[in-house]
Amino acid sequence: MANNYGVLLIFLFPMLGGVIGFFLGKKDKGTRNDWIDIVVTVQLAMLAYLAYMTIGKGVQFDLSLGKALGLGLSLTMDVVSVTLSILVTVVVAIITQFMKVSMKEEESSNRFYLLFMCMFGMVLGACMTDNLFNFFMFITLALLFAWPLLLHRKDKAAIKNANIYIGFVTAGMVLILSGIVILFGYLGSVNYNGMYTSVMSRGGNSALLIGGLLATFGFAMTAGVFPIQFQVTRGCSYGLIEVSTVIASLISKLGIYGILVIAVDLFVENKFYGRILLVAAIMTMIWGVLISLTATDIRKILMGLDVATNGFALLAVSLVVLGGSSNQYGVRSVVYLLFASAFSLAVLYMVSLELVRRNKTYEIKGLIAAGKGNPLLGAGTLLAGLSLAGIPGTLGYLGHSALFKSISTAIGWKWLVVVYIIMWAFLMTAVLRVFMKFFISKPEEKLRILTSEEERLVDDDSTQAKGKDDRRAYRFGEVLLLLVGIVQIAAGIIPQWTVGHKAVIAPFLNFCHLNETVHVDLKYFSKGAVIACVVAVVLCALLYTNLIHGILLRAIRNRKNKKLKEEAEQLNENK
Numbered sequence: 001m002a003n004n005y006g007v008l009l010i011f012l013f014p015m016l017g018g019v020i021g022f023f024l025g026k027k028d029k030g031t032r033n034d035w036i037d038i039v040v041t042v043q044l045a046m047l048a049y050l051a052y053m054t055i056g057k058g059v060q061f062d063l064s065l066g067k068a069l070g071l072g073l074s075l076t077m078d079v080v081s082v083t084l085s086i087l088v089t090v091v092v093a094i095i096t097q098f099m100k101v102s103m104k105e106e107e108s109s110n111r112f113y114l115l116f117m118c119m120f121g122m123v124l125g126a127c128m129t130d131n132l133f134n135f136f137m138f139i140t141l142a143l144l145f146a147w148p149l150l151l152h153r154k155d156k157a158a159i160k161n162a163n164i165y166i167g168f169v170t171a172g173m174v175l176i177l178s179g180i181v182i183l184f185g186y187l188g189s190v191n192y193n194g195m196y197t198s199v200m201s202r203g204g205n206s207a208l209l210i211g212g213l214l215a216t217f218g219f220a221m222t223a224g225v226f227p228i229q230f231q232v233t234r235g236c237s238y239g240l241i242e243v244s245t246v247i248a249s250l251i252s253k254l255g256i257y258g259i260l261v262i263a264v265d266l267f268v269e270n271k272f273y274g275r276i277l278l279v280a281a282i283m284t285m286i287w288g289v290l291i292s293l294t295a296t297d298i299r300k301i302l303m304g305l306d307v308a309t310n311g312f313a314l315l316a317v318s319l320v321v322l323g324g325s326s327n328q329y330g331v332r333s334v335v336y337l338l339f340a341s342a343f344s345l346a347v348l349y350m351v352s353l354e355l356v357r358r359n360k361t362y363e364i365k366g367l368i369a370a371g372k373g374n375p376l377l378g379a380g381t382l383l384a385g386l387s388l389a390g391i392p393g394t395l396g397y398l399g400h401s402a403l404f405k406s407i408s409t410a411i412g413w414k415w416l417v418v419v420y421i422i423m424w425a426f427l428m429t430a431v432l433r434v435f436m437k438f439f440i441s442k443p444e445e446k447l448r449i450l451t452s453e454e455e456r457l458v459d460d461d462s463t464q465a466k467g468k469d470d471r472r473a474y475r476f477g478e479v480l481l482l483l484v485g486i487v488q489i490a491a492g493i494i495p496q497w498t499v500g501h502k503a504v505i506a507p508f509l510n511f512c513h514l515n516e517t518v519h520v521d522l523k524y525f526s527k528g529a530v531i532a533c534v535v536a537v538v539l540c541a542l543l544y545t546n547l548i549h550g551i552l553l554r555a556i557r558n559r560k561n562k563k564l565k566e567e568a569e570q571l572n573e574n575k
Contacts, residue, residue: 004061007075010050010085011125011138014043014092018117025110033100036113040093047089050082055503074131074191079507084127084257087339090484091249091346092120095242097477098350102242102357112152116242119145123250132183132190132215132261136176139222139254143169146247150239158238168228172221176258179215182207183266195265196513204270212266212273216259223255224307225314226283241356244299245349248306249342256313260334263321264512274321278416281318284311285423292430297362298352301434302345305388308427309341315420316403320512323410330406331512332505332522336399339499340387343488344396347384347481348434351377354474355438364437376478378439383485387492389431390424392525392533394492398499400424401522401529408528421532425539432544495524 017039025032053059054077061077077085099116103109122142129135143166150162184190186207187198199208221228259277267273288308295301316333323330354377359366387394407416491498499505500522 003063003065004077005063007061007063007077007128010043010046010077010128011121013046013121014039014117014124015121018114018121021117022110022114025113029104029109032110032113036096036117039117040089040096043089044086044093047082047086050077051086054079054082073129074134075125075128076130077128079504080511081128081130083504085124087342088120088123088127088250091245091342094346094350094477094480094484095245097480098353098474099242101474102240102353108152112149115145115149116246119149119246123246123254126254130192132192132195133180135258135261136173136180139251139258140173142251143173143222146243146251149243152240152243155238158240161238168221172218174218175214175221176218179211179213179218182211182214186211192261192265192511199266204266208266209273212262213276216262216273216277219255219258219262220280221255223252223259223310223314224284224303225255225259225310226280226287238299241299241349241353244303245346245353248303248349249346252306252310253313253338253342256310256317256334256338259314260317260320260512263317267321268327268513270321274318277314277318277321281311281315282419282423284308284314285427287311289423289426289430293426293433296364298356298364298434299362301364301430302348302352305348305427305430305434306341306345308430309337309345309388312399312403312423312427313337313341316399316406319403319406319411323406327406327410327512328509328514329402329410329522331509331514332500333399333402333406335505335508336395336402336499340390340394340396340399340488343484344384344388347380347484348388350477350481351381351438364434374478376475376482380478380481380485381435381438383489384481385431385435387485387488389428390533390536391428392492392530393489395488395499397492397533398495398524400533401524401526404529404532405522405526417532421536422539424532424536425543428536428540429543432540436544500524 017036021032021035021039024035050061053061063073063075065073099113103112119142122138122145126135126138126142129138147162147166150165151159180190183195186205187195187202189195189198220226263273263277285308288304288306288311291304292301292308293304295304313334316330316337318330320327320330320334356362383394387396390396390400404417404420407413407420
């Protein structure tokens with residue numbers, strides 16, 4: 001098959017655009033911002049053309065360079081990679097609109113934009129490759145660009161926790177590389193299809209198990225999966241919201257994607273491996289919802305939601321392994337949950353960014369009534385929250401419906417159905433907490449005032465969109481948020497014509513080595529799935545009224561009072 005060198009342009013173009021934008025920004029930041037808009041728009045146009053060719057025409061574009069040791073650059077643009085690339089580009093398009101204002105007064109904004117666009121290109125490269133070593137390489141480079149972005153503003157807490165995050169993720173990359181070396185030594189290939197073919201012909205042994213587990217644990221560290229989720233959530237909760245958005249919406253999701261690759265290529269129907277993922281998934285869901293329900297800093301709350309949704313996606317991956325021939329439901333669930341959570345978290349992060357600038361606090365009780373007088377922002381946030389919570393008629397619900405189908409049909413474990421519905425209810429409660437505080441609750445008088453270091457994260461000159469260009473950027477960004485929400489609703493209402501269409505979902509089934517002939521039309525609104533959702537909603541109502549407004553609030557209040565008392569005592573001692 002002839003090489004299509006134009007494939008290189010997909011991930012090199014944003015990086016080249018970032019370099020040009022760097023020099024343009026030295027003369028005029030407005031020109032740079034317009035140029036970045038052009039770059040992202042052209043990127044979307046190229047991907048739209050590729051989507052037409054791959055989904056509509058069935059054409060696939062491949063590139064293979066440098067086959068030394070079988071570890072050369074291997075890229076492919078098929079339905080799977082194009083779909084993932086569109087997801088990444090849409091999220092970046094949303095972020096760049098809000099960055100126009102948040103980075104307006106930054107002296108080093110040129111450097112920030114350059115690193116951001118380079119990170120964007122590396123994430124695209126990870127979506128395009130069909131080689132585990134290339135996937136590892138692109139993620140590593142993306143994290144290298146993310147590190148200085150997390151350290152962009154010299155906040156002590158941000159520096160400390162960002163270094164912790166990068167340290168753990170670096171350890172994860174070392175584990176992945178070690179696993180790749182072992183797998184290559186045993187299988188002779190780390191190409192996705194090559195690994196699967198070799199395992200099917202040769203079978204497994206201890207080397208395969210060790211290499212696969214090392215790579216899995218490394219990807220788990222990237223995604224914030226139990227048992228190392230604490231440092232990941234903490235490390236990404238003190239930096240710029242724009243960077244946290246990329247990590248939560250894209251890079252952590254690529255970690256789950258990496259685990260999916262390992263699972264379907266090396267350990268399909270391996271019960272031992274599947275049970276390991278299952279336990280990790282349940283513990284990750286529990287940890288994520290606990291963080292999102294108890295934290296008071298909006299950055300930690302959203303990062304907790306990221307971890308929780310990764311737990312649900314990992315649960316779907318475990319069912320892909322355990323479900324055998326019926327694992328197509330698990331595959332659908334992984335795809336829908338990753339897309340829904342990525343889009344929804346990007347929206348919620350950008351809304352929180354605007355609210356932080358407006359209210360000058362990271363405390364959730366200070367981010368009140370944001371939707372009043374701003375119907376676009378309110379509608380976009382509502383739709384994103386509904387999808388993240390998995391309410392019927394949204395993309396998120398399709399993921400939960402397929403997940404319920406996988407548990408109840410492919411696995412048949414009644415206890416897991418109960419656990420899943422309870423965790424679904426907790427996820428709904430966490431999302432409801434955010435929405436109620438954003439749009440309905442009344443402001444509270446006593447708020448934690450930002451420290452001098454945090455003050456720099458919310459500079460006075462950028463708190464409000466003062467100029468005409470700022471208002472235009474905000475308005476366009478809010479329109480994008482609303483459009484993303486509408487797309488999720490459209491996908492949820494007419495799944496058979498959108499994400500559930502055979503031309504879209506069959507390539508993902510094939511990616512997981514399920515033949516197209518296995519494809520069936522899933523009844524997303526089946527009686528069992530709807531009943532499970534209703535039960536989760538009822539539990540959510542009980543949890544919110546009794547847990548949030550009772551036990552948790554009392555515990556948080558007592559903890560804060562204790563902290564204030566200790567600070568007062570310390571102040572008196574100093575005096």
